[in-house]
Amino acid sequence: MTQDYSAKWWAVFICIAFIEAVLLILLISRQPTPLLFVAIIAIAFLLFLIPQLDEVIALTFDRGKLESKINSIGKKVSTTKARSDKLVLLSMSKSMYDTLKKVAAGSFSPYQISDVLERELYHLKDLGYIEVGRIRDIPYEGNNLSEYLKVTDSGKQFIELRKSVEEDSKG
Numbered sequence: 557m558t559q560d561y562s563a564k565w566w567a568v569f570i571c572i573a574f575i576e577a578v579l580l581i582l583l584i585s586r587q588p589t590p591l592l593f594v595a596i597i598a599i600a601f602l603l604f605l606i607p608q609l610d611e612v613i614a615l616t617f618d619r620g621k622l623e624s625k626i627n628s629i630g631k632k633v634s635t636t637k638a639r640s641d642k643l644v645l646l647s648m649s650k651s652m653y654d655t656l657k658k659v660a661a662g663s664f665s666p667y668q669i670s671d672v673l674e675r676e677l678y679h680l681k682d683l684g685y686i687e688v689g690r691i692r693d694i695p696y697e698g699n700n701l702s703e704y705l706k707v708t709d710s711g712k713q714f715i716e717l718r719k720s721v722e723e724d725s726k727g
Contacts, residue, residue, distance in 0.1 A: 572602055642725075645718045652676045653718060656685055656707065660715055664701035669694065677705070685711030 576599045583592050648656075655676050658664040667673070677694075680686045687706040688694070694704045707715075 569603065572599055575599060576603065641717070642721050645714070645721045648714075648718075652679065653715075656680055656711055657715055659686060659702050659705045660707040660712060662700070662702045664705075665699050666697070667699075667701040668697040669701075680711070683710075684708055685714055 576596065579592060579596050579599065583596065651672070655664070655673065659680075669677075674691060677686070677688070677691050681688055681691065685708055687708055688704060694701070
């Protein structure tokens, strides 16, 4: 498509260059007039722009294709982002996620700290989802584990995002 236009533009370029040469000869052979100067400058300006016209026309005619490609790439980026978000959100085990939800709800009762629960608490603390002084200072068993732990804003965001991902997976 571009080659068809470039042949036409070369023909236009040659015609304008010929007119420019005739005007220069007229300028040299008789008395210069301001209109002649303006014509020569205008044609010189056109000669400068003609090589770029081919690209502008090609871009104009290919705009639909270009928009289609941009939309396609945008959809692929959105899909990839959604998949990576889902991967990150679902990388936490269901047990650990349930622990985080119970602590956030303030209803983790009664509890007994097992090795698994202790590992989950350390992991949630390391991720920055819960705040706790020292996990080893928490009583081994009690009525409400939520009294000793606080879910951070990041932890609350994680819970909300995971809920939305799980709802999207169901629907």
